Amino acid sequence: MDNGIRIGVYTCHCGTNIAGIVDVRNVAEYAAGLPGVAVSREYKYMCSDPGQELIQQDIREYALNRVVVASCSPHLHEQTFRTAVAGGGLNPFWFHMVNIREHASWVHLDKAAATAKARDLVRAAVRRVALHRSLEKGRVKIHPDVLIVGGGIAGIHAALTLANAGKHVYLVEREPSIGGHMAKFDKTFPTLDCAACILTPKMSAVRAHRNITLWSYSEVTTVEGYVGNYQVTVRRRPRYIDESLCSGCLECVEACVFKQAKVTDEFNMGLSKRKPIYIPFPQAVPQVPVVDPETCIQFKSGKCKKTCMDACGERHAIDLEMKEATERIEVGSIILSTGFQAFDARRTPEYGYGTYPNVYTALEVERLVNASGPTGGEVVLRDGRHPRTVGIIHCVGSRDEKTNRWCSRVCCMYSLKLAHLIKEHTEAEIFNFYIDMRTPGKGFEEFYQKLREEGVHFIRGRVAEVTDWALDPSEEGSLVIRVEDTLAAFVRRIPVDMVVLATGLEPRSDAQEVRRRFNVSCSTEGFFLERHPKLAPVSTFTEGIFLAGACQAPKDIPDTVAQAGAAAAEALALIDAGFIETEPNTAYVNEESCSGCGTCAPLCPYGAITYSEEVRKAAINQAKCKGCGTCVAACPSGSIAQNLFEDDEIFAEIEGILSYA
């Protein structure tokens, strides 16, 4: 080429990932013959140090001024190669990446067709890169405050980590108290530490920390802006008790005109009753009761004696006129730690939950064995009996094509824990029914061994049904578990007094709504999608938004806490850098040809386009532009262009794909 363009093309084997299907040599040889190509090479791993050095060496030796790498997805290594190109002394944007792994070798079996595809894509890139211009990255300042959504153990741990580092954190929790699922547990596996003993100090620390603003009973309603500068609104539901005035004495609860608790207690999974004014559990944070307007007499009839207010006396903390409030905040980054929901056991009707009263879910049993639970830790059945035999059925709503396909990861271990606790509380004979025992974790297998030594039965077989039909008098009045014991290799009927369903973990029912609000993605099964499963496990595809805990995938407490720490570290790294570099893919107006029609301005969701009536021209604020390119496509006079995605670059790519040599 006479225009001085000298392109280096590098085709990566990626071991056999690419080379196993695509004839890499053929692609490299083909590229060598394309106009403007000064050098074309193939190499085993382009992303490795020697691979990058190869590029830099060629830049010097062959005086290259454009580089094309045909390897994996740009989402994985575009940054790597741009840095390598910059290290060779070129503008990092004189580079284009071709995806022949995810988009070719991994998705096709026909070697010739995959190779032809790779050649087409390389040819298109060679044409495109010749047109690339040198660009500078932009910079955005990062607001140092962080929003954490969800106050379970993940949100609590991330909040404390950030607050201890001196950053201000807004922790927003939907329920009246933080603590999440962990607050409902009695013990934690495999060490059997008391969940409350390890959780409540952290909850208190959240309450006391001067760097944490805790908004419980609240929800994030809107999120606008972008990394470094998010504008968030939070809806604070009225709890009808002023948090700043309440001392947490709970005398109002005592004084409620309901002498007996009559309302289903959500925290105790419906196993007990609460009053219309209540605190979800004794260690709740904030230590402030809440009034439930659905059941409070004053809200229903307006004729209550309001004994609660009398009890509160001079403090005047109770305000039944309280209205919903809205808070508006600015933060630089956001951590989502919205958690999971337990599988609804009614979806597997063969196990009789909801039909037979003595069939329980694991979360219900967590409350039953809990010393601060509805029975004070006594395992009593709904009919008042103490169970002498208990069956624990694993994988309910897990590993099942009809419900949820995935392994929920924690059920084997919590089933072992519950088996141990029930046995300890009742001395009942306990049967565990499992498909596979999955105990990969520190001390997990040893715990399983301990349970076997304790004499708990382990029956390998997926339970067919829980039923009440009795074959003989010995089964009368029992629940019969029918299962093929696949080790003994015959079908068994095991009569028990109590059945525990080890329900799996699934995405919260509003996960889709939440992900839209925060502009993140979900993976196929509905958990929030991390940016990379191995290398960016707490990041999302939206800069500045991080994930922690079971909202990303089922995980146990140690993994959740580790991930929360990682998310906090990522947020800290962002804050402490003070700014973030942005892709130079912004749009800009060619003033000469702009006809001043004004079509573009209302299209921009970020208000980056201003239209001046005086000069009848549009202008784009480079700091506000996020680089979608919608205005570019819409401009009737073709006067808006987009860096990195110039019209001529895209045309070159399309025509390059289609022009057969």
Next chain:
Amino acid sequence: MSAFTYFPGCSLRGTGVAYDESLRTLLKVLGIALEELDDWNCCGATSYMAIDEGSAFVLSGRNLSLAREKGNHELLAPCAACYLVLRKTQDYVGRYPAIAEQVGQALSASGLPPLDGVRVRHPLEVLYNDVGTERIRKSVKRKWAGGKVACYYGCQLVRPFAEVDRAHDPTRMDELLRAAGIPTVDYALKTKCCGGSLTGTIHDVGVRLNYIILKEAVRKGAAALATVCPLCQHNLDVYQREIRRSTGEKLDVPVFYFTQLLGWALGSDPDALGLKRQVSGRRLVREWFAEREVAVHG
């Protein structure tokens, strides 16, 4: 009122004749016309499919095709096995091109139209959806004087391909009988298999399955069973003597078609409902269905 093309199937010509009689009688009372599918053939059920799947689908396909040719595309199939095979054929023809081709070729070679567009219906679902419990309630002419009934749905009506009721816990037969003033009991075995043709082959296995189903119904307080399938009714009804011989337990429980019970409640003549064709529990049958007209208003 509505009309159906009627596919009785082989069983309703033999052991299940009372099902045929009671269904015709009941639907007549409700103003639903039946026109029997001319020259219908075996549906290709279980035993046939075990030998030759392709031909089984062709057999089934011919019946569907005949119904389509006839013009009334609502095909009523009371036998659970026929109902399932007809629907399975439709499902597989839609799903697997090879089956579609084989069936299509066989039909066109016989000068028959393609089989699509036919809707296979079952009386339980027709009575529930098209007639409705409310109309049954209003049409009751006789007050029930018998014992509680356990509704036994059997297997094939609530399994894949079927659109009759929920797979795990069907209740529509219970709802219809209760609407007719007949008390029912709930029990966990209502969708367990009766063993099908096992009673004729591996006799002791088949008989035991039926013993378990009958005994559990009795344990839950039922004095009789109601069924929706000729094979279930046959198995539960005619082997109670063998059950007595092998277990020593005398059950003598009458086993009805649900159409017999509904027909009786709606005022039809017991003979027209085939009520004399019961093998077990004949004493109770005589007692419950003795002609003592107790007029119920409406």
Next chain:
Amino acid sequence: MDYGPRRIIAMVREGFRTEALASETIWLCASCYSCAVHCPQQIHITDVMYNLKREAIGSGLFPKRFPIPVLAQEFYNVVRRRGRAAEFLVVLRMALRTNPLVLFTMWRTGFDLLRTGRLPLRGERVRRMPQLPREAS
């Protein structure tokens, strides 16, 4: 049941064809489809059993004096000839091929059915027999 369906599937997967096809288990499947509704992997186990039955007949490995395959064959033959099944004929022929003594224990059942008009001794026929499949497919 000699193996149990789980073991039959495992045997088929691992290539123990003869053992699986000669088993009685596959014939005991009464096609109630309960497994198909419950299988967590959504495998059409009933169809798998049908397939094995057909292969067992085709390969001649089926248990020869086991009444179920014999019944199936007789049912099939009657439908081939007449277009409709006739219970009386099918059962009679099965008994003759497996264990004629069974007829003595069945006579009371047969009598009950005859008495209540539920056992027609003359089966029905389809008029347009050429429209039905003749060659095994």
Next chain:
Amino acid sequence: MPEAFEPRIVAIFCNWCTYLAADLAGTSRLKYAPNIRVVRVMCSGRVDPQFVLDAFASGADGVLLGGCHPGDCHYQEGNYKALRRYHLLRHMLEQMGIEPERFRLEWISASEGERLRVTVDDMVARIRALGPLRLPEEVPAS
């Protein structure tokens, strides 16, 4: 013997949803027809109708646009803009005698690798049945 017809399809995918779905199809090792070539843009809203016309004029037998589901756009509403343009353009292409099957807009999210596979296979099959695109003479090349 004439060479069998292999449709050539240009796919223009948004960076955040459909391009990632194609990456997911890769990491999941799903297999689909090798007839598409993907061009990456940041948002389906960037797709200028000229890109599509240019592709057809340069020899594409089909053009597939991929964006985020309605409500899921990384840039809030670029995909709605794409949808509006798509309808207009489709109408125009029809008038030019280009069969509607040749031009598709699909919403495929980052988690829908399987949907991408099905979409591509379906589109390739349909275009294979249609045969190569024969453009009338007056199609404006860009």
